Amino acid sequence: MRPLSADQIRGVWATLLLPISANGDIDYSLFEDQLNYLASSGVDGVYTNGTAGEFYNQTESEFDRISHLTAETCERHSLPFQLGCSQMSPVISLERLQRVVSLKPSAIQVILPDWMSLTFAEMCSYLEKMAAAAAPIGLVLYNPPHAKQVLTPKQWQELLATGIPLVGSKVAGGDTLWYEDMQPVLERMSVFVPGHRLATGIFQGAHGSYSNVACLNPRAAVDWYQLMQKDIQKAIAIEKRVQGFFEEAILPFINIHGYSNTAVDKLLTAVGGWAAIGTRVRWPYHSIPINEIPRIRDLGAKWIPEFITTDN
Numbered sequence: 001m002r003p004l005s006a007d008q009i010r011g012v013w014a015t016l017l018l019p020i021s022a023n024g025d026i027d028y029s030l031f032e033d034q035l036n037y038l039a040s041s042g043v044d045g046v047y048t049n050g051t052a053g054e055f056y057n058q059t060e061s062e063f064d065r066i067s068h069l070t071a072e073t074c075e076r077h078s079l080p081f082q083l084g085c086s087q088m089s090p091v092i093s094l095e096r097l098q099r100v101v102s103l104k105p106s107a108i109q110v111i112l113p114d115w116m117s118l119t120f121a122e123m124c125s126y127l128e129k130m131a132a133a134a135a136p137i138g139l140v141l142y143n144p145p146h147a148k149q150v151l152t153p154k155q156w157q158e159l160l161a162t163g164i165p166l167v168g169s170k171v172a173g174g175d176t177l178w179y180e181d182m183q184p185v186l187e188r189m190s191v192f193v194p195g196h197r198l199a200t201g202i203f204q205g206a207h208g209s210y211s212n213v214a215c216l217n218p219r220a221a222v223d224w225y226q227l228m229q230k231d232i233q234k235a236i237a238i239e240k241r242v243q244g245f246f247e248e249a250i251l252p253f254i255n256i257h258g259y260s261n262t263a264v265d266k267l268l269t270a271v272g273g274w275a276a277i278g279t280r281v282r283w284p285y286h287s288i289p290i291n292e293i294p295r296i297r298d299l300g301a302k303w304i305p306e307f308i309t310t311d312n
Contacts (some may be wrong), residue, residue, distance in 0.1 A: 001081065003105075003138055009192075013211065014047075017053060017275070020282055021280075031069065034275045034277065038218055046074065046081050046082075049085070051261050051262055055084050063096060067100045071083070083108055093111075097110070104137070107140045107168060108139055112126065112143070118149065123149075139164075140168035152181075168192065169192065173194060192208050195211030195215075196212060198228070215266075215272070216300070216307055221307075223306075248303070250268070263279065
């Protein structure tokens with residue numbers, strides 16, 4: 001698989017979730033089944049070890065097995081893939097990156113070290129070393145809203161001005177003013193926003209999503225993205241219903257009940273029914289009970305019936 005440049009990282013990319021057995025182990029057979037399905041779904045690519053992939057809760061041998069299995073399966077399907085090498089420790093993150101370069105992913109995802117905040121000079125030092133170790137594969141900086149350091153548009157511009165070869169980012173997005181301030185960044189780097197805000201993001205210049213909506217239904221997420229290329233206003237109208245579904249059915253699990261984003265993404269996949277991932281997340285984090293699935297599916301059918309199908 002050849003590395004992708006900034007202008008080639010586009011569309012709907014699906015996260016790879018960990019099927020966790022009752023004893024806490026990863027079920028690699030189900031993980032591979034998930035990959036095979038996604039390869040047939042039309043997504044633009046897949047990625048490992050985002051938040052939903054529980055990168056923060058793996059042994060190094062598990063990380064290696066996930067990376068190799070993903071690379072082998074995606075090569076077989078000619079499916080672009082990014083390998084997440086994120087870790088709270090910069091040393092471990094660098095070691096992970098060095099081990100996967102030979103697998104030739106389309107890009108490598110990293111986070112900023114997450115125990116102590118970095119100065120700008122430290123941030124540059126970290127990313128420069130990671131980029132040099134990854135070359136010629138490009139870096140995607142995964143900077144979600146729950147990161148310890150959420151970069152401002154000005155900081156993104158300053159990072160790119162140093163010449164650090166970032167090819168992409170995952171960010172929370174923002175309002176119209178945020179997109180205006182991000183314009184110089186949007187012209188130089190792939191900027192991905194949350195799946196449930198993708199239509200308004202595309203309208204304002206974003207390039208795609210590492211998509212939580214694809215957790216629910218990858219094929220419907222692809223269809224929706226394709227609609228954005230043809231009729232953005234119709235796609236934005238669908239987004240309003242997607243937002244309604246998330247506000248009524250999904251966000252209360254986070255904002256009221258305190259579940260993790262990982263638990264919510266696994267719930268979405270269980271509701272969609274396209275992969276036998278289950279809702280279990282690794283200890284010590286709590287899993288959303290499976291008896292919630294019928295209720296959430298009914299709410300999905302009310303708000304976004306095109307995402308709730310029986311033939312996934």
